[in-house]
Amino acid sequence: MPETTTIYPAAAIHTLDPSRPSAEAVAVSDGRVLAVGTMDELLTIDGAVVDGSLERFTLLPGFVEAHCHTMAGGMWLHTYCGYHDRRGPDGRVWSGCRSMNDVIERLREAEARLADQGVGPDEPLLAWGLDPIYFSGERLIAKHLDLVSTTRPILVMHASLHLATVNNALMEVEGITPDTDMDGVPKDGSGWPIGELQEPAAMSLAGAAFRKFWGRTKSEASLRNFGNEARNAGITTLTDLGNRESTEAAEIERYRTVVDDDGFPARVSVFHMPTPGTPEALADAASAVLASRELSSAKLRFGHVKLVIDGSIQGYTARLRWPHYLDGGNGIWVVPPGQVTDILRPYHEAGLLIHVHCNGDEAVDVFLEAVEALLAESPRVDHRHTVQHCQLTSPGQYRRIAALGMSANIFANHTFFWGDQHVSSTVGPDRAARMNSARTALDLGVPLSMHSDAPVTPLGSLHVAWAAVNRLTTTGTVLGPEERISVPEALHAITMGAAHQLKMDDEVGSISPRKFADLAILDADPFAIDPTELRDVPVWGTMLGGKIFAAG
Amino acid sequence: MDLPRQRLPLMVIGGYLGAGKTTLVNRLLADPQGQRIAVLVNDFGEIGIDEGLLAAESLAAEQDQRSHVLSLANGCVCCSLADGFASALDRVRAMADRLDRVVVEVSGVGEPGKVAQWARTPGFRPDGVLVVVDGSRIREQLADPRIGQTVAGQVADAGLIVLTHGDLLDATDLTAVERSLAQLSAAPILRSPVDPALLFGLEPAPVTGDSDAHPAPAPAHAPAPAHAHAPAHAHAPAHAHANHVTWSLTLARPVPRATLELWQSVRPKGVVRAKGIVRLADAPDVRTIVQLVGDSTSITASGPWTGDEPGDSAGAVVAIAVPGTPRAALVKWLGMLTA
Secondary structure (H helix, E strand, O other): OOOOEEEEEEEEEEOOOOOOOOEEEEEEEEOEEEEEOOOHOOOOOOOOOOOHOOOOEEEEEEEOOOOOOOHHHHHOEEEEOHHHHHHHOOOOOOOOOOHHHHHHHHHHHHHHHHHHHOOOOOOOEEEEOOHHOOOOOOOOOHHOOOOOOOOEEEEEOOOOEEEEEHHHHHHHHHHHOOOOOOOOOOEEOOOOOOOEEHHHHHHHHHHHHHHHHHOOOOOHHHHHHHHHHHHHEEEEEEEEEEEEEOOOOOHHHHHHHHHOOOOOOOOEEEEEEEEEEEHHHHHHHHHHHHHHHHHHHOOOOOOOOEEEEEEOOOOOOOOOOOOOOOOOOOOOOOOOOOHHHHHHHHHHHHOOOEEEEEEEEHHHHHHHHHHHHHHHOOOOOOOEEEEOOOOOOHHHHHHHHHOOOOOEEEEOHHHHHHHHHHHHHHHHHHHHHOOHHHHHHHHHHOOEEEOOOOOOOOOOOOHHHHHHHHOEEOOOOOOOOHHHHOHHHHHHHHHHHHHHOOOOOOOOOOOOOOOEEEEEOOOOOOOOOOOOHHHOOOEEEEEEEOOEEEOO | OOOOOOOOEEEEEEEOOOOOHHHHHHHHOOOOOOOOEEEEEEEOOOOOHHHHHHOOOHHHHOOOOOOOEEOOOOOOOOOOOOOOHHHHHHHHHHHHHOOOOOEEEOOOOOOOOHHHHHHHOOEEEEEEEEEEEOOOOHHHHHOOOOOHHHHHHHEEEEEHHHOOHHHHOOHHHHHHHHHHHEEEEEEEEEOOOHHHHHHOOOOOOOOOOOOOOOOOOOOOOOOOOOOEEEOOOOOOOOOOOOOEEEEEEEEOOOOHHHHHHHHHHHOOOOEEEEEEEEEEOOOEEEEEEEEEEEEEEEEEEEEEOOOOOOOOOEEEEEEEOOOOOHHHHHHHHHHHOOO
């Protein structure tokens, strides 16, 4: 018999459970949903107490983000310089930097803060999110950052994470000089490095600042930030999709310390990323991943696998079938296509769930061939192997995905953030209109989720759903209207659809009896508003396991 | 200032899955020419690095004379935007005083030229891009729509090509394979098995004293302007099993810088490595170190000229070439420095 039952009436409750899609109230006991129903029904529960604190809100199941990276929380340990307004983990809304002057002003404020805090002059000023493609005129280089400081090293990471801009103080400390001889260190007419460092080898020349930038993303503070960002977005289940250290004691301890703390507002499923090795080493790794499941808790899950096999479409590195990119080129493989079956075999045979990053359709073919081969060798039921990103997948491929018992997790945010570039530069208007084709996937019976891939795009399930429902680009064009899906379908994808792919659909993803009492607490009803406003629905906070967390 | 002797030579070994990269690495580890090697591995492969050849990480101590292996994560070398590879190289830097060189085995689909950029980061210097090609499968691979572009890019990045499984081909096919590789790359082609001395043989040379620690096969003090010479590890050029040829030249007069620069740019086909400690006419008070590896060159100053340098009063150069390289071409090339 449960100890205490609390009944939360709400303005509207959408359970995402078709057996009882709406309710007047939800009864919570011992961190779980005891029942949903009318007030009259729930008041029959012995000893139940009514808590009216959520009565003006709309309740949905807490959102489930099935493709993000927890290191994204560490970005907020640096100064935000991006183009779009963005809300930090503490709730502060950082206005977008719309010009180079805005960037310099933002950095000056950060410099003043460091000085006020008495931070020594050797400690670098680190910033992130710079998106200069939106700026007209001169590009940001060292001489501009020198306006912020000529003594403190400054590193500004671009939004793509492929470039960094540094000031002259940093170049002096790290010995980046006219003698520096490598690709990715452009120089001015007099042979002096301009302060731009392109691609990781050149970026690593930024020495201590570069290492600190990434080092902070692996901290406990980074993880806490990410949990708070999730809470602000109504998300109650997160993923770390691809962590090579997920079976190592120190990393497991970091997760346990942070996630299992009662103050951390989300569940996290940590996927293991294989380290290259021989078949024997992979078999050992598969055993270790399987064993790591025992270390799972109600909030923290280990035991699934993620592999990357191609690059990104906006980076021209995803592998595309004919006719490839508009410029005639094709992308890169991250692992040899002929080896994918061998790499996945030990994990498949160990009974593990496998998610594979396939942005391009050629990569999808390779993954599907591998799953077909593995299922012929070692049949499994209900494996739920998942194609991640799945951006250029054809209807024929979706039919294979469905037939193989697989799922698709679509990168819906792409339409908004890069749709215009896909039309003009990467694949052209026809294929761009077919990208992230959620409508096709659903019509062909593919279990569907959609994701942000934070930090690639900001964490936020309602934005992801909005992108799939409206398919609007940054410039306001509707890209591929036939591939739009309905609000209920989109909300299903970011709750039950994602929970299914994480094999957590009997625990989270809907407001149903026995499931965790994980709720998104919203200030408007997404089923009742204009679908174009879906991303603007205010999130008041979340409930996780019966505990209420107000957004920052 | 980062003196050349403090920078570890970093060699990149690329090539498609199954070409024989790990076999080559194991051969280098088995016969490391007295050198301690850190191997960074980024490959899913049928065979692994032979652990018996390595020092356990936990045993890595000052006196440890063995080599080390570090593995890298999926996608980490070429694609990861985070600091995965930088961290791995930091680990190598931290043990640099126990190492003589670094070998990075790139993933079977990795871009070796891109990875070689890391050799230009602090603590390292480029020591060539070696691409292993499976002679029995290369034409099929180049024609494969999925991987053809990847394999062609790897070959194009090569400073040296190592051709494996050539024994599975008849002479006509072998010539055809070498011709198709030559269309993609000007790099010399070595046929496997490769003598480690060919890849490491000139390293490390004592640049500033300390020659007891790592005795180098220093260029001999020889009177002739250029001559074939049996190196210290005794692979005479005329020997039936010889799989490389070493030539050296001593220098009696300082070399004009322009001559050195021209010389390095016109190396004959077949030259795999060359190294010299040279007194330049416009900088007679310093040692100038010239290193040629595959198609790359570095010319650096390293400390004062002491008079104790190997060779004659203006130093010496030594070159290694693949078997069959015409003697006349090498004699003429080395002779440019005395002209």
